Amino acid sequence: MAAFARLLECLLWSARKEQEAEEEEEEGRRTHDGPRSLLDAPRCFQRPHGGAAASWGLRFGASAVQGWRAHMEDAHCAWLALPGLPPGWAFFAVLDGHGGARAALFGARHLPGHVFEALGTAPDEPEGVRGALRRAFLNADARLRALWPRGEPGGSTAVALLVSPRFLYLAHCGDSRAMLSRAGAVAFSTEDHRPLRPRERERIHNAGGTIRRRRLEGSLAVSRALGDFAYKEAPGRPPELQLVSAEPEVTALARQAEDEFMLLASDGVWDAMSGAALARLVASRLCLGLAPELLCAQLLDTCLCKGSLDNMTCVLVCFPGAPRPCEEAIRKELALDAALGRRVSELYSSAQEPPSLNTVFRTLASEDIPDLPPGGGLYCKVAVIAEAYSRLCQASGGRWQKGPNGARKPTGTHSNSSLDLEA
Structure with missing residues (x-):
């Protein structure tokens, strides 16, 4: 894996990068600050990490890569034990910033604390936990607003997994996504919050907003996020009814023995591979005995090779029913x-x-x-x-x-090679 990263850093995929950048600009895939700049070569370095709670059969791995973007704006967090709660509870989140990394970093550092506070020491399942997650997201957003420099743009999507002994809770806002594999198939996947979703469109119009080029006010691609306070100024409307809402969509899934793994990832991963393809790839790598953190690193390398131009982060949570080495x-x-x-x-x-x-x-x-x-x-x-x-x-x-004159000349191993993986 390290050799692969070193090789990729030397490769100039200029033809592929220019083609994808042109397509991205034509489709209007830009933040409200304008088109995001791309590097001349991808930043492939990763720091995969993981952990396990052996007493109740939970393992996780996580990794992130900057890729072609000029700046890294993703963040993530993982907690295998929650303060005040018995063993069997855990919390994971992936955040994808836009207009800077500030909102994503804030969420990774402070959203868990708001979740723990809202849960208390004896949360009622499942409805009490669902409500606690909603309050935690909105309270975190309110705290972020109090600290945010007035007039500055920026925000972050978020997807979080809260594990209890009985349920899997998913809370998300924006287009970071989660997928559950159960009994060898995709059993559940979150749905992105886009302005054209009927419920989102109704809220935006009721708050006086418009949708142009499939974007909120012709600029923002997601309709729910932490931050983005310029879109949360509609007078007389509560936070959950603003143009952009930080209220998460919360799902409670009763745990089953057939639950295998949950994958949380930023949109750069889902842009490169479908949920079904990711589920098959993850299951096949688990059958090889690959540790979850190394699997995450390999998954991100694969998405990079398949053409993802975005920052990418993934967290893989494996349950007792996950595929075993074969x-x-x-x-x-x-x-x-x-x-x-x-x-x-x-x-x-x-x-x-x-x-x-x-x-x-x-x-x-x-x-x-x-x-x-x-x-x-x-x-x-x-x-x-x-x-x-x-x-x-x-x-x-x-x-x-x-060379230009037809003479043969020695070159470095990869100094002028261009690996176009659209083969």
Whole structure:
């Protein structure tokens, strides 16, 4: 994984980046501050981390990556034990800032405290907990408003998971999303808060707002968020009825033995892969015995390779019913990695001149390769391909390319390569 990150930082995916940036601008996918700038190369560094509550069978992993964005505006938090509550309660959240990271960082640091305060020491389930989560989000937003520099833009979406021994509670506002896998299938997924959703549109119009280009006032893509106080000024209306509301949509799901895992992620992940594809990929990696935090890092790398241009954060919470390591799955994965390494070597050695990494990937993508990871496909194996390619380049002492005058000249391993993963 580390080798993959180092390789990606050296690759200039300029053609892909320019194409995606043009499409993004045409579609109006911008914050209210204007189009978000992109870097010349993605920032791929991750700090995956995780933990476990072995006594009641809960494990989690989390990771985040800046990607192509000029600034990192995501944040997240994880609590395996809640103050004043017995074992079996836990809290996780992912926040995706826009117009800066301030609101997301505030939410990651202070939303848990508001949740704990609203829950108390003996919360009534499920309705009392649902109400507590609503109050916690609104109270956190009120506190953020008191601290917010007047007139400054910015806000954050949020999705939170509260685990109790009996229920899974999801609270979200905006387009950060959560998905539950149960018995090998997607059992539940949150729905993004967009201005054109009927309930959202009604609230916006009643507060005197307009929707243009599918956006609130032609600018904001989400209709619920922490912050965004310029959209919370409608006179005589409570916080939950403003143009933008911080009131979360709260769902209580009774826990079942078949519950496998819950994935929380910012929209950069969901833009690259569908919920069904993510569920298949996560389940297949758990069958390999991959730790949840390393699985999160691999998932973000896969989304980056599939073309996500946004910051990305994911938190994976595994329940006792999660897929267990399978010897047959591990054997097939090792065989796949070995076969890919051999095929990269064949392509490299059979060419008159060493092929670019982009050419190698395109060739592999055109071939029928069995046992690729479900949901992720060849994109999930870019690390294996890149590492095999790097070893061959190092062994051959560097690549050769033709210069402008037709002469062959040595170059660095990846100095001019462009890995276009739209193969």
